[in-house]
Amino acid sequence: MSGADNAIEVRDLFVGNGDLTAVQGVSFTIPAGGRMGLVGESGSGKSMTALGIMGLLPAGWHVRGSVRHDGVDLVGQSDRQMSKRRGRTISMVFQDPLSALDPVRRVGRQVTSILRRHLDLSAAEAERQALDLFAQINLPEPARILRAYPHELSGGQRQRIMIAMALACYPQLIIADEPTTALDVTVQKQVLRILDAAVRERGSALLMITHNLPIIAAICDSVAVMYAGRIVEAGPVAQVFRTPRHRYTQGLLRSQPTMDNISFDAGARLPAIPGMVPPLTDLPPGCPFHPRCAAASALCRTRMPPFEGAPHGAACWHPADGAGEAP
Amino acid sequence: MALYIFRRLAFFLGALVASSVAIFLLIRAAGGNVAAIVLGRDASPDAIDALATEYGLDRPLAVQYLDWIGGMLSGDLGRSFRTNESVTDLVTSRLEVSIPLALMGLTLGLLIAIPAGIFAARNAGRPSGAFVGLLSQVGIAVPVFWAGILLSLLFGVHLGWLPTGGWTPWSVDPVQALRSLVLPVLSLGTILGAVMTRYVRSAVLDVMNQDYVRTARASGMTASQALLQVGLRNAALPIVTVIGLQMAELIGGTVIIEMVFSLPGLARMILANVAAREVIVVQSTVMLIIVFVIFVNFLIDMAYALLDPRTRRGR
Ligand SMILES: Nc1ncnc2c1ncn2[C@@H]1O[C@H](COP(=O)(O)OP(=O)(O)OP(=O)(O)O)[C@@H](O)[C@H]1O
Ligand code: SF4
Ligand SMILES: [Mg+2]
Numbered sequence: 001m002s003g004a005d006n007a008i009e010v011r012d013l014f015v016g017n018g019d020l021t022a023v024q025g026v027s028f029t030i031p032a033g034g035r036m037g038l039v040g041e042s043g044s045g046k047s048m049t050a051l052g053i054m055g056l057l058p059a060g061w062h063v064r065g066s067v068r069h070d071g072v073d074l075v076g077q078s079d080r081q082m083s084k085r086r087g088r089t090i091s092m093v094f095q096d097p098l099s100a101l102d103p104v105r106r107v108g109r110q111v112t113s114i115l116r117r118h119l120d121l122s123a124a125e126a127e128r129q130a131l132d133l134f135a136q137i138n139l140p141e142p143a144r145i146l147r148a149y150p151h152e153l154s155g156g157q158r159q160r161i162m163i164a165m166a167l168a169c170y171p172q173l174i175i176a177d178e179p180t181t182a183l184d185v186t187v188q189k190q191v192l193r194i195l196d197a198a199v200r201e202r203g204s205a206l207l208m209i210t211h212n213l214p215i216i217a218a219i220c221d222s223v224a225v226m227y228a229g230r231i232v233e234a235g236p237v238a239q240v241f242r243t244p245r246h247r248y249t250q251g252l253l254r255s256q257p258t259m260d261n262i263s264f265d266a267g268a269r270l271p272a273i274p275g276m277v278p279p280l281t282d283l284p285p286g287c288p289f290h291p292r293c294a295a296a297s298a299l300c301r302t303r304m305p306p307f308e309g310a311p312h313g314a315a316c317w318h319p320a321d322g323a324g325e326a327p
Numbered sequence: 328m329a330l331y332i333f334r335r336l337a338f339f340l341g342a343l344v345a346s347s348v349a350i351f352l353l354i355r356a357a358g359g360n361v362a363a364i365v366l367g368r369d370a371s372p373d374a375i376d377a378l379a380t381e382y383g384l385d386r387p388l389a390v391q392y393l394d395w396i397g398g399m400l401s402g403d404l405g406r407s408f409r410t411n412e413s414v415t416d417l418v419t420s421r422l423e424v425s426i427p428l429a430l431m432g433l434t435l436g437l438l439i440a441i442p443a444g445i446f447a448a449r450n451a452g453r454p455s456g457a458f459v460g461l462l463s464q465v466g467i468a469v470p471v472f473w474a475g476i477l478l479s480l481l482f483g484v485h486l487g488w489l490p491t492g493g494w495t496p497w498s499v500d501p502v503q504a505l506r507s508l509v510l511p512v513l514s515l516g517t518i519l520g521a522v523m524t525r526y527v528r529s530a531v532l533d534v535m536n537q538d539y540v541r542t543a544r545a546s547g548m549t550a551s552q553a554l555l556q557v558g559l560r561n562a563a564l565p566i567v568t569v570i571g572l573q574m575a576e577l578i579g580g581t582v583i584i585e586m587v588f589s590l591p592g593l594a595r596m597i598l599a600n601v602a603a604r605e606v607i608v609v610q611s612t613v614m615l616i617i618v619f620v621i622f623v624n625f626l627i628d629m630a631y632a633l634l635d636p637r638t639r640r641g642r
Contacts, residue, residue: 056541059452079549087546094545099538102557104635114546149636165546 006068007032007173007205008053008090013065013075015045015052020280022048024229025065030222032172035199035206037216037237039252040226041277046209049226050175054092055082070172088118091166093176093195097158101150107161108146111168118169133164136201137194156187160194167198174199175207180215192219213256217241225249228278228288235312245314245321247293248273287317331638335628339621346617347399351392354610361606365408382408382607395610404611409603414611417596423497425592428511429581433570435516436523441566443520444527449554451532460528466521471580475514475587482510492589511584515577522576523569530565534558563634571627574620 007030015023023045030036038046052063055074067074070089074082086092094100102110111133112126121129127146134142137160150158159179166174179195180188196219199206208220216223217237224234225246233246244250251273275292278284287305290296295318307315355361362379363370379385383394398405404414443459450456483491489510495503534540535558543553582594589595593612600608631638 054545056544058536083544083547083549083552086544092545094538094542096538100542102539102543102561103637104560105557110546117547151637162542165542 005032006030007034008207009066009068010049010053011066011068013049013052013063013067015048015057015061015063017061022061022229022280023052026226026229026231028224028231028234030173030205030207033203033205034222035208035220037220037223038207038209038226039211039213039216039223041252041273042211043277043280044226045229046226047177050092050177050207050209053175054086054090055079056086056092084118087114087165087171088169089171090173090175091169091171093159093162093166093174093179095178096182097155097162098150098182100162101158103150106147106149107153107158108148111146111161111165114165114168129168130164133168136198137164139164154187155183156191159183159191163191163195163198167202167204170202171204173205173207175209177209178211179208181211213241213253225252228283229280230288230315231307232289232316233312233314234307235310239312243312243321245309245312245319246289246316247295247318247320248289249314250320251292287315328632331632332629335625335632338628339625342621343618346621347396347614348392350610350614350617351395352388354606355388364604365606378408395607399611399614404615405607407600407605407608409605414608417608418593418612418615420496421591421593421596424494424590425581425585425594428508428515428584428590428592429577431508431512432515432519432580432584433573433577435512436519436573437570439517439520440523440527443524445531445554445559447524447528448531448535451528459524463521463524463528466518467525469518469521471514471518471583472587474518475511475584478510478514479588492587494590507588507590511588511590514587515580515584518580519573519576523573526569526572527562527566530562530569531558533565534562537561560634564631567627567630567634571624574623578616578620 009029011027013023013026014021026045026049028036038049040046048057048061051057052061053067053069053074055063055077057063063075065075070085074085074090077085101107108127108130111130112121112123115121115126115129116123119126130146131142134145139145139157139160145153145157145161150161153161159182163179166176176195180191183191192215206220208216210216220237222235223237223240224231225240225248226232227248233240233244233249240249241253244253251271255272273292278288278291284291284301286302287293287296287300290300293300297318299317303317305315305317307313309319360375360379361384362375362382366375366378376385383391386394395405402415404418406413407417443463447456447459447463450459479491482489490503490507491510492507494507497504531554535554537558539561540553540558543557544550548556578594581592582598584590585592585594593616597609597612600612
């Protein structure tokens with residue numbers, strides 16, 4: 001695949017702060033218009049991966065590796081160069097729309113300022129386009145919402161504004177970091193459907209970060225599973241979810257309700273993966289999942305398994321399909 | 328918005344009433360028999376009674392209070408027991424020193440603190456930011472009177488550029504009046520600036536870590552643009568609050584600076600009148616300062632309403 005066909009190619013991405021390394025050599029590619037899900041337990045480095053790509057890491061954090069996008073390597077670009085891309089060729093939707101919107105500026109201004117900055121529109125033209133955008137994302141009374149402040153809107157409305165901001169300039173790639181987690185269950189589906197439709201209409205690629213596997217099954221074509229800063233399994237959604245290879249992915253799938261294991265029995269609980277994600281400062285040697293893995297062998301405890309087997313690859317010495325070394 | 332203004336206004340008036348009652352009662356309680364105190368230990372009972380009758384001190388407290396407040400509202404701050412001078416006249420001649428001193432000191436403090444605080448926040452964790460932080464710490468540790476004395480030694484005594492004390496009224500020579508204020512304002516302003524730098528720095532640091540600043544960057548602003556266009560507008564809220572909190576520092580500093588530079592301001596007048604047991608003069612001028620402080624806080628509430636749309640819905 002040549003670079004021009006891909007919305008993004010991430011190679012050996014490291015994100016760290018001093019001795020801490022939150023992301024340890026992550027690689028993936030999303031073709032133009034493709035949709036990849038990124039899953040993993042809390043603290044596995046999903047947000048750090050996204051912020052590293054965007055060049056928006058918190059103070060003190062830095063990124064290593066390469067991120068090819070739109071013909072350039074984003075790693076090493078200056079803040080000024082990145083500012084010309086953010087919101088235009090690559091954009092991001094954050095988890096909590098209340099804290100992510102400026103509380104003292106009208107949401108209309110927040111949307112039109114993006115259009116004016118990147119597309120050089122007049123104030124009137126930007127406002128007209130903002131109203132169009134609001135109609136596309138099903139906001140009622142777009143003219144009123146244009147003049148509203150974030151605190152005057154509902155959570156679902158605010159997140160739709162964030163989506164409008166991310167989509168305003170028809171970016172090649174949209175990164176959505178748990179875009180529905182902060183919302184009421186009742187509006188999650190609606191917001192997701194709007195995001196899905198608007199992304200599809202623009203032909204943008206999507207990197208969807210979530211804990212929610214059904215969301216990925218519904219809207220993504222590929223998925224990468226992260227554990228302790230690494231991608232441990234990746235491949236087409238249908239294959240990974242139907243025949244997971246890595247033991248962690250298996251556990252993750254088993255801990256989620258599906259049509260097969262769903263239970264209306266109030267006392268029944270799905271089997272959670274035992275143990276906890278190791279802290280960054282205290283990663284075990286070998287496969288970082290081994291303290292929690294039922295299939296762990298002596299090999300697992302001492303040597304890091306390599307990532308093998310594209311297009312459906314996994315980093316496991318004893319994958320569930322029996323392709324690796326015998327346990 | 329209207330509801331918010333109405334509430335703050337009601338609070339403003341309530342605070343005025345409460346503090347005037349408090350001042351009145353405190354001074355009476357501390358003073359005991361006012362006429363006896365004014366005349367001193369050797370005065371005859373007849374003389375004391377005569378003075379009490381003349382100034383209406385024998386009337387019930389409530390009547391005296393209402394009389395005092397009524398006078399204040401119509402611009403009559405009462406009269407001195409000893410000289411019979413109008414307190415209003417006494418105060419006006421002092422305000423032409425104290426008000427420019429306090430306002431210019433505060434302005435200079437802000438002119439120092441806002442850029443220095445932003446600089447220190449943006450360079451947090453770097454030597455340059457730490458250096459500004461250190462300067463601010465030094466400024467906080469130095470007492471105002473010490474800064475005043477050092478500055479007057481340097482610019483007044485050593486270099487001889489500016490007067491080290493004394494006052495020429497504006498009406499006599501405005502340039503000379505201004506010159507007399509340069510060193511006092513510099514001392515007051517730098518110390519206030521040092522104190523406020525710390526607050527501005529932490530307000531800006533706090534805002535820089537907010538999600539909405541990251542969103543501004545995610546939608547195409549550079550880090551500096553996001554800070555200046557989005558961050559500062561939000562940081563203005565805590566900074567305005569700090570100005571209100573600095574009122575005590577400002578008034579205390581003004582008192583000390585008037586002493587150090589022997590300026591005939593309000594502070595020196597109050598102290599002299601406390602010593603002379605001029606109850607009415609002290610009571611009225613202290614009340615005047617309280618009105619000023621409460622009014623500044625009212626203005627700050629109004630600034631909040633302008634700066635923060637969330638306040639306008641009442642809170
Ligand atoms: N601002 C920060 N300062 C220090 N450590 C941080 C910071 N943000 C994240 N980390 C650490 O970096 C690691 C990766 O965090 P990250 O936010 O990428 O996880 P995540 O996969 O997005 O988790 P979640 O599902 O909870 O959002 C975690 O161990 C976290 O503790
Ligand atoms: S490498 Fe070993 S410890 Fe790690 S997931 Fe595979 S089997 Fe389990
Ligand atoms: Mg996260």
